[in-house]
Amino acid sequence: MQIHCTYCGAPLNISRKKAEAALDVLHAEDLAYYEVRCPKCRKMNKVSREVLMRAAPMWRPREAE
Ligand SMILES: [Zn+2]
Structure with a gap:
Protein backbone atom coordinates (compact mmCIF):
# COMPACT_ATOMS: atom_id res chain seq x y z
CA MET A 1 0.00 0.00 0.00
CA GLN A 2 1.02 3.58 -0.37
CA ILE A 3 1.03 6.34 2.19
CA HIS A 4 2.22 9.89 1.84
CA CYS A 5 4.95 11.62 3.76
CA THR A 6 3.44 13.91 6.40
CA TYR A 7 6.09 16.53 5.75
CA CYS A 8 6.58 16.72 1.99
CA GLY A 9 3.80 14.56 0.55
CA ALA A 10 6.13 12.15 -1.23
CA PRO A 11 4.62 8.69 -1.74
CA LEU A 12 5.99 6.00 0.56
CA ASN A 13 5.41 2.46 -0.50
CA ILE A 14 4.84 -0.18 2.16
CA SER A 15 4.81 -3.70 0.80
CA ARG A 16 2.90 -6.43 2.56
CA LYS A 17 6.19 -8.04 3.49
CA LYS A 18 7.49 -4.81 4.97
CA ALA A 19 4.24 -4.27 6.90
CA GLU A 50 -3.87 0.11 12.20
CA VAL A 51 -2.40 1.27 8.88
CA LEU A 52 0.08 -1.61 8.88
CA MET A 53 -2.74 -4.06 9.51
CA ARG A 54 -4.46 -2.75 6.40
CA ALA A 55 -1.30 -3.43 4.40
CA ALA A 56 -0.91 -6.90 5.93
CA PRO A 57 -4.41 -8.13 6.81
CA MET A 58 -3.25 -11.72 7.19
CA TRP A 59 -0.66 -10.91 9.85
CA ARG A 60 -1.17 -12.49 13.24
CA PRO A 61 1.01 -12.05 16.32
CA ARG A 62 3.47 -14.82 16.91
CA GLU A 63 3.16 -16.70 20.15
CA ALA A 64 5.68 -15.62 22.75
CA GLU A 65 8.37 -18.17 23.29
ZN1 LIG B 1 9.05 13.57 2.98
Whole structure:
Protein backbone atom coordinates (compact mmCIF):
# COMPACT_ATOMS: atom_id res chain seq x y z
CA MET A 1 0.00 0.00 0.00
CA GLN A 2 1.02 3.58 -0.37
CA ILE A 3 1.03 6.34 2.19
CA HIS A 4 2.22 9.89 1.84
CA CYS A 5 4.95 11.62 3.76
CA THR A 6 3.44 13.91 6.40
CA TYR A 7 6.09 16.53 5.75
CA CYS A 8 6.58 16.72 1.99
CA GLY A 9 3.80 14.56 0.55
CA ALA A 10 6.13 12.15 -1.23
CA PRO A 11 4.62 8.69 -1.74
CA LEU A 12 5.99 6.00 0.56
CA ASN A 13 5.41 2.46 -0.50
CA ILE A 14 4.84 -0.18 2.16
CA SER A 15 4.81 -3.70 0.80
CA ARG A 16 2.90 -6.43 2.56
CA LYS A 17 6.19 -8.04 3.49
CA LYS A 18 7.49 -4.81 4.97
CA ALA A 19 4.24 -4.27 6.90
CA GLU A 20 4.45 -7.80 8.30
CA ALA A 21 8.03 -7.24 9.44
CA ALA A 22 7.01 -3.92 10.98
CA LEU A 23 4.12 -5.54 12.84
CA ASP A 24 6.48 -8.18 14.21
CA VAL A 25 8.67 -5.40 15.62
CA LEU A 26 5.71 -3.44 17.03
CA HIS A 27 4.36 -6.55 18.67
CA ALA A 28 7.71 -7.68 20.07
CA GLU A 29 8.60 -4.27 21.45
CA ASP A 30 5.06 -3.17 22.30
CA LEU A 31 5.22 0.00 20.21
CA ALA A 32 2.29 1.98 18.87
CA TYR A 33 4.00 3.19 15.71
CA TYR A 34 6.49 2.04 13.16
CA GLU A 35 8.77 4.70 11.74
CA VAL A 36 9.42 4.89 8.03
CA ARG A 37 12.02 7.27 6.66
CA CYS A 38 10.90 9.40 3.74
CA PRO A 39 13.37 8.94 0.86
CA LYS A 40 12.82 12.51 -0.27
CA CYS A 41 13.02 14.69 2.87
CA ARG A 42 14.59 12.04 5.17
CA LYS A 43 12.12 12.68 7.96
CA MET A 44 10.63 9.84 9.96
CA ASN A 45 6.95 9.17 9.40
CA LYS A 46 4.99 7.38 12.09
CA VAL A 47 2.87 4.59 10.69
CA SER A 48 0.24 3.30 13.07
CA ARG A 49 -0.43 -0.36 13.74
CA GLU A 50 -3.87 0.11 12.20
CA VAL A 51 -2.40 1.27 8.88
CA LEU A 52 0.08 -1.61 8.88
CA MET A 53 -2.74 -4.06 9.51
CA ARG A 54 -4.46 -2.75 6.40
CA ALA A 55 -1.30 -3.43 4.40
CA ALA A 56 -0.91 -6.90 5.93
CA PRO A 57 -4.41 -8.13 6.81
CA MET A 58 -3.25 -11.72 7.19
CA TRP A 59 -0.66 -10.91 9.85
CA ARG A 60 -1.17 -12.49 13.24
CA PRO A 61 1.01 -12.05 16.32
CA ARG A 62 3.47 -14.82 16.91
CA GLU A 63 3.16 -16.70 20.15
CA ALA A 64 5.68 -15.62 22.75
CA GLU A 65 8.37 -18.17 23.29
ZN1 LIG B 1 9.05 13.57 2.98
